[in-house]
Amino acid sequence: MKLDIITIFPRMIDAGLAEGVVGRARTAGLLDIGVHNLRDFTTDKHHVVDDVPFGGGPGMVMKPEPFFAAMTWIREHRGAPEAVILLTPAGGRFTQDGARRLAAFRHVVLLCGRYEGIDERVREALATEELSIGDYVLSGGEVPALAVVDAVARLVPGVVGDDQSVEADSFTRGLLDYPHYTRPAEFEGRQVPDVLLSGHHAEIRRWRRETALRRTVERRPDLLAGATLDADEREWLKRSKS
Ligand code: 4FV
Numbered sequence: 001m002k003l004d005i006i007t008i009f010p011r012m013i014d015a016g017l018a019e020g021v022v023g024r025a026r027t028a029g030l031l032d033i034g035v036h037n038l039r040d041f042t043t044d045k046h047h048v049v050d051d052v053p054f055g056g057g058p059g060m061v062m063k064p065e066p067f068f069a070a071m072t073w074i075r076e077h078r079g080a081p082e083a084v085i086l087l088t089p090a091g092g093r094f095t096q097d098g099a100r101r102l103a104a105f106r107h108v109v110l111l112c113g114r115y116e117g118i119d120e121r122v123r124e125a126l127a128t129e130e131l132s133i134g135d136y137v138l139s140g141g142e143v144p145a146l147a148v149v150d151a152v153a154r155l156v157p158g159v160v161g162d163d164q165s166v167e168a169d170s171f172t173r174g175l176l177d178y179p180h181y182t183r184p185a186e187f188e189g190r191q192v193p194d195v196l197l198s199g200h201h202a203e204i205r206r207w208r209r210e211t212a213l214r215r216t217v218e219r220r221p222d223l224l225a226g227a228t229l230d231a232d233e234r235e236w237l238k239r240s241k242s
Pocket of ligand 1: 087088089113114115116117118131132133134135136137138139140141144
């Protein structure tokens, strides 16, 4: 999969993509990620990327020209992307479904803003969609871009060693995850649930599915409508409601 990220802080992106599964996937060539410094697409000697807002008001706005020049360069040198995503609080909420949809693309570009935001003509003419990672205001689009790349990368075959763990991931079935334990079996007077020490894999599997479901009911009932449940889980849910 090919991803291109346009930002004024390329080191921040490189650092965020250098470690763990994403870092290994880049090295292994499973992910081809281009990180582009927006300032390289300015024409003035001070590499200015922002300017005062028309209509006045606080802060600065990112100029359109560098983004247009960067996209032209990417199309010529990396090919035409299937999606150009603007990270913004005004975007649609990024979810696991969104990650699955993006992971099906061959080539995606991510636009990272700073300051008060990016000139609206970039959204109008370059972005194919807008994504938000949550209802809070960050100082830049880099952290959201890293979140999107990480979530999408995990769905690219071979990136996460054991595909099972991707399958077992939260939200893969739209439910919260079950609790995880490791040694020691007792810590600070707290016991690991006996079923996990039993070796009864069917029992363990049922305990994990029921616990994931109970947690989802307690903490995120809004997820249930979109969750894929099997017959036992639907039965459990019905019983838990009665
Ligand atoms: C954001 C979010 C976000 C807004 C102005 C960058 C900041 C600044 N992006 N999900 N939440 N962006 O807060 O995606 O330029």
